[in-house]
Amino acid sequence: MKFQKNKLNEKNIINNFLKKLNFNKKGTFNFENDAAYLNLINNKYKIAITTDTIIENVDFFKNDDPKSIAQKIMTVNLSDIYAMGANPKSYVMNLCLPSYIDNDWLNIFSNQLKKLQLQYGYYLLGGDLSKSNQLIISATFFGYIKKNLDVFQNKYEFNDDIWISGNIGESKIGLEVLRKKILLDKNTKKYFINKYLFPTPCKLGPKLAKYCSSMKDISDGLIGDLNKILNNKAGAIINIKNIPVSIKANKIINSKNNINLENIINAGDDYGLIIVSNPRYRKKIKNIALDSKTKISCIGKIIRKKGIHFDSQFNIDNFKEFDHFS
Amino acid sequence: MKFQKNKLNEKNIINNFLKKLNFNKKGTFNFENDAAYLNLINNKYKIAITTDTIIENVDFFKNDDPKSIAQKIMTVNLSDIYAMGANPKSYVMNLCLPSYIDNDWLNIFSNQLKKLQLQYGYYLLGGDLSKSNQLIISATFFGYIKKNLDVFQNKYEFNDDIWISGNIGESKIGLEVLRKKILLDKNTKKYFINKYLFPTPCKLGPKLAKYCSSMKDISDGLIGDLNKILNNKAGAIINIKNIPVSIKANKIINSKNNINLENIINAGDDYGLIIVSNPRYRKKIKNIALDSKTKISCIGKIIRKKGIHFDSQFNIDNFKEFDHFS
Numbered sequence: 001m002k003f004q005k006n007k008l009n010e011k012n013i014i015n016n017f018l019k020k021l022n023f024n025k026k027g028t029f030n031f032e033n034d035a036a037y038l039n040l041i042n043n044k045y046k047i048a049i050t051t052d053t054i055i056e057n058v059d060f061f062k063n064d065d066p067k068s069i070a071q072k073i074m075t076v077n078l079s080d081i082y083a084m085g086a087n088p089k090s091y092v093m094n095l096c097l098p099s100y101i102d103n104d105w106l107n108i109f110s111n112q113l114k115k116l117q118l119q120y121g122y123y124l125l126g127g128d129l130s131k132s133n134q135l136i137i138s139a140t141f142f143g144y145i146k147k148n149l150d151v152f153q154n155k156y157e158f159n160d161d162i163w164i165s166g167n168i169g170e171s172k173i174g175l176e177v178l179r180k181k182i183l184l185d186k187n188t189k190k191y192f193i194n195k196y197l198f199p200t201p202c203k204l205g206p207k208l209a210k211y212c213s214s215m216k217d218i219s220d221g222l223i224g225d226l227n228k229i230l231n232n233k234a235g236a237i238i239n240i241k242n243i244p245v246s247i248k249a250n251k252i253i254n255s256k257n258n259i260n261l262e263n264i265i266n267a268g269d270d271y272g273l274i275i276v277s278n279p280r281y282r283k284k285i286k287n288i289a290l291d292s293k294t295k296i297s298c299i300g301k302i303i304r305k306k307g308i309h310f311d312s313q314f315n316i317d318n319f320k321e322f323d324h325f326s
Numbered sequence: 327m328k329f330q331k332n333k334l335n336e337k338n339i340i341n342n343f344l345k346k347l348n349f350n351k352k353g354t355f356n357f358e359n360d361a362a363y364l365n366l367i368n369n370k371y372k373i374a375i376t377t378d379t380i381i382e383n384v385d386f387f388k389n390d391d392p393k394s395i396a397q398k399i400m401t402v403n404l405s406d407i408y409a410m411g412a413n414p415k416s417y418v419m420n421l422c423l424p425s426y427i428d429n430d431w432l433n434i435f436s437n438q439l440k441k442l443q444l445q446y447g448y449y450l451l452g453g454d455l456s457k458s459n460q461l462i463i464s465a466t467f468f469g470y471i472k473k474n475l476d477v478f479q480n481k482y483e484f485n486d487d488i489w490i491s492g493n494i495g496e497s498k499i500g501l502e503v504l505r506k507k508i509l510l511d512k513n514t515k516k517y518f519i520n521k522y523l524f525p526t527p528c529k530l531g532p533k534l535a536k537y538c539s540s541m542k543d544i545s546d547g548l549i550g551d552l553n554k555i556l557n558n559k560a561g562a563i564i565n566i567k568n569i570p571v572s573i574k575a576n577k578i579i580n581s582k583n584n585i586n587l588e589n590i591i592n593a594g595d596d597y598g599l600i601i602v603s604n605p606r607y608r609k610k611i612k613n614i615a616l617d618s619k620t621k622i623s624c625i626g627k628i629i630r631k632k633g634i635h636f637d638s639q640f641n642i643d644n645f646k647e648f649d650h651f652s
Contacts, residue, residue, distance in 0.1 A: 049451060128464065
């Protein structure tokens with residue numbers, strides 16, 4: 001059947017843009033069934049499941065590059081899967097499409113999905129198409145993790161190290177550049193806008209799972225997500241100097257631009273990991289990050305005193321909680 | 327924390343309305359993690375996955391009873407899970423909520439979800455909350471089915487029987503009553519409106535899975551869904567007299583109301599099953615339905631001649647395709 005531009009219907013969208021994403025996996029029934037089957041390799045594994053929705057005018061804008069929208073719906077979910085210590089296997093996607101979506105849009109969007117599927121190794125299992133007023137995309141992701149492994153997001157012991165992967169604040173600076181609140185030269189501008197439009201998940205999770213008390217991706221900002229981990233039952237002391245900020249970002253902060261360190265530690269959407277782990281795994285964690293060529297920084301400690309406390313003097317290596325707060 | 331009316335936020339919604347739905351299952355992490363784990367009982371099973379979205383002004387109306395909206399999002403998904411031969415285990419839910427949603431709404435909605443979870447035996451694994459212009463609800467369901475069992479939706483052989491569970495057209499009549507296109511007495515009106523607002527899934531699927539060539543739920547109407555099964559590779563002959571229509575519905579059709587048999591066979595949302603199966607399983611299928619106290623009707627046969635053909639003379643028991651079309 002010839003495909004007519006702007007005459008979108010379910011069958012055409014599936015055949016022309018989505019079928020390439022099932023990677024011919026048997027359980028998808030080539031998108032011809034109302035449901036799909038998911039088979040794990042063997043019974044040593046269980047399935048990690050996460051779901052996230054992104055909405056026009058909230059998580060992205062109508063005129064954003066469809067490539068960026070594809071990147072965002074994949075990254076928010078992949079990030080959660082990795083943070084649970086799992087590796088992605090497949091996903092289902094619910095597309096609520098307003099009338100302005102056309103073939104060109106779907107083409108760019110689906111090609112970016114395919115690129116990411118190949119890069120991170122997973123496939124589209126099925127989904128659902130609807131018409132709506134706003135563009136709304138939900139995806140539910142399935143990952144696999146060893147049956148006997150549980151990764152928590154609010155378990156820890158006093159004196160546990162607090163780690164962060166990658167740099168924080170890059171995506172936030174990109175957003176402020178787009179909002180014209182930060183003025184930069186062309187190349188630096190491009191660098192940060194790219195960080196905002198094309199966030200990437202941190203793949204360290206499955207490798208670190210065995211060694212952490214808690215692990216969580218930073219989607220709501222370092223402070224917000226660390227507070228979720230602490231769950232008002234303990235506190236954290238953070239060495240400001242150890243907070244990972246890139247040289248480029250540091251320059252912007254120091255140049256009295258419309259952004260400061262407080263903004264950076266509250267900025268979401270960088271999708272690095274917060275890892276809370278026993279100090280005896282310090283070397284192990286550093287080596288895993290080194291092997292994966294991923295920046296990792298030990299920024300602080302879990303302490304009894306509730307709240308998040310900053311201290312540029314405190315030294316992680318010589319930390320003794322009771323001395324410090326006596 | 328005291329819960330304030332109309333001051334909805336994520337934490338309040340989760341704690342006050344959704345937590346009761348996780349049935350304290352370990353893998354849900356009590357909704358405190360960004361993802362959940364799903365463990366199958368043993369490696370004899372695989373997971374069936376389906377996802378469906380319902381949208382305000384398309385699948386329901388803004389002022390519909392929240393109970394009915396809960397019933398619909400559960401039934402559309404449960405129906406697909408059962409039709410794949412699987413039994414429901416759990417689900418994740420994405421709620422996109424407009425500003426008019428309040429505590430009362432959430433209370434009625436979540437209580438109906440709980441009622442259905444207890445009735446059909448599954449729990450809420452996690453989900454996602456967003457603000458939106460329209461009320462949009464997506465759910466992704468997980469069921470379990472024996473590893474070596476595959477239920478298809480477009481496999482069949484010539485001469486296979488075509489079965490339907492339940493009655494068709496009831497939900498459609500309810501909708502037309504609400505649209506004031508059909509005028510009925512108070513009790514009959516209530517009966518059909520209830521069929522429209524509270525559709526129920528057919529649970530026969532897992533019991534029939536072994537004996538069917540294809541199985542599919544009727545969500546788009548008998549003709550639409552049968553055509554999907556046939557997939558333009560064969561046809562069907564249907565005995566009009568065998569099409570299951572309730573006595574109540576038949577009365578309406580015969581009374582020259584604004585609805586006829588053609589409307590009924592094209593009417594969706596009854597969520598019965600179409601089962602295509604070898605005639606050697608005829609007795610088996612009848613007995614399974616009888617045991618489950620579910621009406622089942624053999625309405626026709628798969629034939630070589632493409633299209634769906636109606637013939638009130640033809641007799642399923644004495645059917646010989648080549649005689650009939652010679």
